[in-house]
Amino acid sequence: MTSIRQAFAYLRPVSAVLALLAAFAIAPSTASAKEECWRTLVDDWSDGAISNLYPINCYRQALANMPEDVRLYSSASDDINRALNGRVATRGLASSSSGSLGAAPVAAATTGAGGSGMPFALVGSLAVLLLFGAGAAYLIHREWRGAARLRAPKDS
Amino acid sequence: MTLIRCATVAAVVAAFLGYVVPTAGAAAGAKYGIHDDAWLLNGPGKLSSRLNELDRVGVDIVRFTLRWDDIAARKPFDARDPDDDAYRWGGADAVLNGLNRRGIPSVLTLVGTPYWANGGDGPTEAPTLASSFADFAYAAALRYPFVRYWTIWNEPNQVRWLRPASPTVYVTKLLNPAYAAIKQASPGARIGGGVTAPRGNLGGVSPLAWIEGMGKAGAKLDAYAHHPYPLQPQVETPWSGGCKHCQTISMASLDRLVAAVRKWLGPKRIWLTEYGYQTDPPDTWLGIAPALQAIYIAEASLRVWRAPYVDMLINFLYQDDIDDTPSRSGWQSGFKTAAGKPKPSLRAFMLPLARASRHGQQTTLWGQVRPRSGPQPYRLQELRSGTWQWLGPDRMTERDGSFRVTVKAGRNARLRIWSPRDTMFGRTLQVR
Numbered sequence: 001m002t003s004i005r006q007a008f009a010y011l012r013p014v015s016a017v018l019a020l021l022a023a024f025a026i027a028p029s030t031a032s033a034k035e036e037c038w039r040t041l042v043d044d045w046s047d048g049a050i051s052n053l054y055p056i057n058c059y060r061q062a063l064a065n066m067p068e069d070v071r072l073y074s075s076a077s078d079d080i081n082r083a084l085n086g087r088v089a090t091r092g093l094a095s096s097s098s099g100s101l102g103a104a105p106v107a108a109a110t111t112g113a114g115g116s117g118m119p120f121a122l123v124g125s126l127a128v129l130l131l132f133g134a135g136a137a138y139l140i141h142r143e144w145r146g147a148a149r150l151r152a153p154k155d156s
Numbered sequence: 157m158t159l160i161r162c163a164t165v166a167a168v169v170a171a172f173l174g175y176v177v178p179t180a181g182a183a184a185g186a187k188y189g190i191h192d193d194a195w196l197l198n199g200p201g202k203l204s205s206r207l208n209e210l211d212r213v214g215v216d217i218v219r220f221t222l223r224w225d226d227i228a229a230r231k232p233f234d235a236r237d238p239d240d241d242a243y244r245w246g247g248a249d250a251v252l253n254g255l256n257r258r259g260i261p262s263v264l265t266l267v268g269t270p271y272w273a274n275g276g277d278g279p280t281e282a283p284t285l286a287s288s289f290a291d292f293a294y295a296a297a298l299r300y301p302f303v304r305y306w307t308i309w310n311e312p313n314q315v316r317w318l319r320p321a322s323p324t325v326y327v328t329k330l331l332n333p334a335y336a337a338i339k340q341a342s343p344g345a346r347i348g349g350g351v352t353a354p355r356g357n358l359g360g361v362s363p364l365a366w367i368e369g370m371g372k373a374g375a376k377l378d379a380y381a382h383h384p385y386p387l388q389p390q391v392e393t394p395w396s397g398g399c400k401h402c403q404t405i406s407m408a409s410l411d412r413l414v415a416a417v418r419k420w421l422g423p424k425r426i427w428l429t430e431y432g433y434q435t436d437p438p439d440t441w442l443g444i445a446p447a448l449q450a451i452y453i454a455e456a457s458l459r460v461w462r463a464p465y466v467d468m469l470i471n472f473l474y475q476d477d478i479d480d481t482p483s484r485s486g487w488q489s490g491f492k493t494a495a496g497k498p499k500p501s502l503r504a505f506m507l508p509l510a511r512a513s514r515h516g517q518q519t520t521l522w523g524q525v526r527p528r529s530g531p532q533p534y535r536l537q538e539l540r541s542g543t544w545q546w547l548g549p550d551r552m553t554e555r556d557g558s559f560r561v562t563v564k565a566g567r568n569a570r571l572r573i574w575s576p577r578d579t580m581f582g583r584t585l586q587v588r
Contacts, residue, residue, distance in 0.1 A: 042441055043440070071357070072357055074441075075388050075399065079388075
């Protein structure tokens with residue numbers, strides 16, 4: 001048991017590093033997404049169609065903030081309005097208030113991330129990182145358990 | 157047998173001479189021009205060098221704006237007299253006289269209400285009295301008697317330009333009074349009304365509803381002017397992608413514009429007084445690649461050339477705006493970047509080349525040599541095995557600089573124009 005405890009003690013710094021990495025990954029992306037989700041939405045529109053889902057406020061911010069040439073000389077405001085109406089209808093009026101998602105960042109429709117607060121690529125990267133960390137932790141754990149078993153006297 | 161042999165020899169010779177068969181001659185087509193007040197008035201170098209540059213690249217027509225609220229910031233004593241002390245014609249005199257000296261026609265747009273003419277409101281508010289705008293139009297027509305083309309207001313279907321954005325107000329307070337006044341001062345003048353944006357936006361009126369409203373209000377005009385900007389530039393070409401069921405009108409839905417004008421206003425000419433594709437960089441939202449802008453310049457030219465009812469196509473901006481605003485609201489549809497570097501579209505404007513049709517290996521091309529007037533020599537080249545090779549001998553364009561030829565070139569063939577008088581090649585066209 002002492003050996004296993006020692007092994008987990010050894011893993012503590014690894015967990016701390018992982019937590020720190022995760023914090024670094026989340027914090028700036030959430031902050032920038034709060035400011036920029038409407039820009040991401042207009043970027044998405046400019047490819048030809050709005051192919052992702054966004055929190056309601058992003059649509060409203062896009063309609064309010066898009067540059068004059070985009071608002072007056074393109075179909076962006078119509079298209080985004082239509083997408084907003086669709087989004088509101090899909091989510092239902094109760095959950096469509098800005099409070100429910102706040103100015104929360106972009107959620108990729110295809111991932112079903114549902115307003116996780118991070119762009120898809122970042123979510124993916126973080127997931128890979130955490131999986132890698134968990135895998136490493138598991139392997140180290142197994143290694144230490146095996147070593148502890150070997151060190152234990154057979155007749156004890 | 158001899159006949160067959162002769163025919164075979166003739167065919168071989170024709171093929172050897174370059175696979176080029178001229179098709180039916182083109183009718184005198186539309187004028188192709190630019191609209192860039194800021195560049196004309198305050199661009200790099202001297203005004204004379206800028207005007208010479210427009211002449212050199214083959215600009216057929218220039219749209220220019222006369223701001224009533226600037227020129228008549230003070231109420232004139234005799235508003236019909238262009239020499240009234242209150243009028244300040246500013247840089248317009250130099251620009252318009254300079255264009256006239258070079259034989260480049262102008263299309264003049266009158267816009268902007270002075271505070272004294274609308275009870276102290278801003279320039280977008282309609283004038284209180286129809287006669288005040290008519291008097292200004294009369295004075296302008298007297299001052300610039302050589303100007304043949306006039307348009308009344310700019311995009312009045314948007315509240316950004318006219319309040320209220322009402323076709324009835326537009327017709328009764330602006331268009332009809334100005335039409336009568338300009339014709340009185342300059343009987344040969346042609347007056348364009350509408351001058352609509354491709355969409356109405358919040359508080360505005362769609363161009364289709366605007367045309368109907370103008371018709372019902374008894375509009376007087378010689379041509380209907382419109383700005384058929386693409387509404388989703390990344391997916392909309394001059395020929396396809398326009399919204400089929402919308403009330404908006406872009407180049408892709410030009411036929412709908414013509415139908416509506418014919419229905420409500422009669423068989424009027426069509427003037428496309430603003431058009432263009434912005435480029436990315438720098439505009440990531442409305443911009444397309446500069447090379448694609450060049451392709452669309454040529455395709456839009458062909459589309460207009462094929463439409464016998466369209467008299468002009470004017471590209472908005474010669475040189476891009478400097479876009480240093482936080483909202484990125486500047487325009488980048490020019491033929492030059494904000495720094496003055498030519499984009500591919502400049503050569504596409506000078507020597508446009510587009511595929512008119514293709515049947516197997518037979519491709520019909522349309523093109524134009526825009527610099528200078530009258531028939532121009534040109535020659536075609538094809539890229540074969542990595543080397544540019546002549547495709548036929550020197551040929552002459554029609555009087556308007558255009559040509560239409562059928563060549564032996566299949567899908568993905570790469571072709572370009574050579575203009576010996578300009579000692580330059582046009583942009584490469586990849587046949588679709």
